Amino acid sequence: MQQIETVGGMKVACRSVTQTGKRLGLVPTMGALHEGHLSLVRAAKSQSDVVAVSIFVNPLQFGPTEDFAKYPRTLDRDVALLQQLGVDLVFVPSVAEMYPPGAKTHVEVSDLSGRLDGGSRPGHFRGVTTVVCKLLETIRPDRAFFGQKDASQVAVLRTMVRDLDMDVEIVVCPIVREADGLAMSSRNAYLNGAQRQQALVLSRSLQQVKSAVGAGERDAEKLAAIGTGTITAEPGVRLDYFAIVDPNTLEPLRDVSRGALVAVAAWVGPTRLIDNILL
Numbered sequence: 001m002q003q004i005e006t007v008g009g010m011k012v013a014c015r016s017v018t019q020t021g022k023r024l025g026l027v028p029t030m031g032a033l034h035e036g037h038l039s040l041v042r043a044a045k046s047q048s049d050v051v052a053v054s055i056f057v058n059p060l061q062f063g064p065t066e067d068f069a070k071y072p073r074t075l076d077r078d079v080a081l082l083q084q085l086g087v088d089l090v091f092v093p094s095v096a097e098m099y100p101p102g103a104k105t106h107v108e109v110s111d112l113s114g115r116l117d118g119g120s121r122p123g124h125f126r127g128v129t130t131v132v133c134k135l136l137e138t139i140r141p142d143r144a145f146f147g148q149k150d151a152s153q154v155a156v157l158r159t160m161v162r163d164l165d166m167d168v169e170i171v172v173c174p175i176v177r178e179a180d181g182l183a184m185s186s187r188n189a190y191l192n193g194a195q196r197q198q199a200l201v202l203s204r205s206l207q208q209v210k211s212a213v214g215a216g217e218r219d220a221e222k223l224a225a226i227g228t229g230t231i232t233a234e235p236g237v238r239l240d241y242f243a244i245v246d247p248n249t250l251e252p253l254r255d256v257s258r259g260a261l262v263a264v265a266a267w268v269g270p271t272r273l274i275d276n277i278l279l
Contacts, residue, residue, distance in 0.1 A: 001083050003090045007098070007138050010091045014052065014139045017088075022049035026141035028132060031055040032072035032186035033081055036176040040145040041085050043173050052089040052139055053082055059095055060106075060127030072189055091139070098134060107133040109159050115250035116152040116263055117274065120240050125156050132157055136168055143169045147176075149183050151261055151276045155250050175275070177203065183275045190271040198236045199268045202275040205230035205242065209262050213279055220244040220253045220260065231266055240265035240272065247278060 004010045017024050025048030027040045044051045055078055062068035075092065082090055106126050112118070113125035136144065146154055158170050176184045181203035182196070191199055205227040212226055227242045244253055247261035256279050263276040 001079075001087055001090060003079060003092060005092055005094065005097065007093065010052075010089070010093075010138050013089055014141075017050045018140060018142075023143070024048060024139070024141045025051045026135065026139050026144045027051065027053045028135055028144065028146070029053060029055055029078075030057045030071065030186070031078050032074050032189070033078045034176075034184045034186060034188075036147055036149065036184040038081065038085065039176050040147060040173050041082065041087060043171065044143070044145045045086065047143060047171070048141075050088045051086075052091060052141065053087050054091040054093075054135055054139070055079075056091070056093055056098060056131065056135075058098075058127055058131045060099070060130055061124050062127070063121055063123065066121070067187075067190075072186055091135075098131065106130045107160065107164075109156050109163070112156050112159055112250060116241065116243060116245070117265065118152065118156070120265060125153070128153055129156060129160050133160065133164070133166075136161075136166055141168055143171050145171045145173060147174075148172050148278070149175045149185070149274065149276065151247065151263055151278075152250055155248055158248070181207070183273075185273060187271055187273060191268060195236065195269045195271065198234055199273055201231055201234040201237055202264050202266060202273055205264055206262055206275060206277045209244075210277060210279065213256060218255050218257050220256055223256065223262070227262065227264060231264065236269060238267040240267065 025044035027044050029037050057071050059068055107129040108126040118125045154172050182199055208230055209223045209227045224242055224244050231239045242264045244260050244262050253260050260279045265274045
């Protein structure tokens with residue numbers, strides 16, 4: 001396994017793969033790897049000849065009051081896990097390598113970047129699309145693998161790739177959950193024991209909406225009220241949003257008969273968590 005720290009070095013390594021006709025898969029991460037990330041790596045290995053993983057805590061996607069400084073960084077452990085899985089290339093650039101002094105260019109998907117998480121975290125998706133665009137240009141994978149947990153991110157990135165005619169397929173893999181239903185997240189490490197139990201309300205609210213749909217309810221407003229009520233009844237949890245939207249445009253729906261993304265974000269103590277299901 002090669003561990004590469006420079007953009008130039010990563011370009012050389014990746015071009016040597018793609019120029020021979022081998023399929024190159026990319027799993028972009030911010031490190032602090034958990035089973036959700038590892039499931040993406042396994043998917044990439046099953047669909048690629050060579051797998052690259054990037055580990056980069058991207059400052060552009062954190063707001064001024066967010067957790068960039070304390071975001072968990074476990075590089076040695078992450079690299080060991082990736083080596084065990086047979087990853088071929090690990091890209092671990094510094095901030096200065098990704099954003100050299102004087103860099104002035106950003107990539108932004110208008111409108112879509114202000115919905116769901118983008119509405120709660122202004123500028124977040126501009127940071128995401130900028131760094132992912134740079135990674136895709138550096139690595140030029142055939143396929144890039146992302147998790148369904150970040151559903152609004154998936155919608156934004158798919159739009160970016162389409163609009164910029166980027167020659168990459170975005171592959172979206174299912175949410176990986178703990179045995180009790182909690183969606184795996186690097187930020188779960190912030191939760192104490194009581195908060196860990198409180199956090200289960202996110203997945204519970206989604207399941208209650210799913211059950212209501214199974215019982216015949218199709219009105220999105222009524223379904224959202226069920227989810228919202230579940231969240232707000234949980235002590236220690238503060239709702240950010242509970243939304244029922246089109247999974248591609250993230251625009252609100254009135255009716256879920258043709259399918260929908262049901263997404264929730266909430267603070268459990270000081271930690272903001274997200275979850276979703278597709279109907």
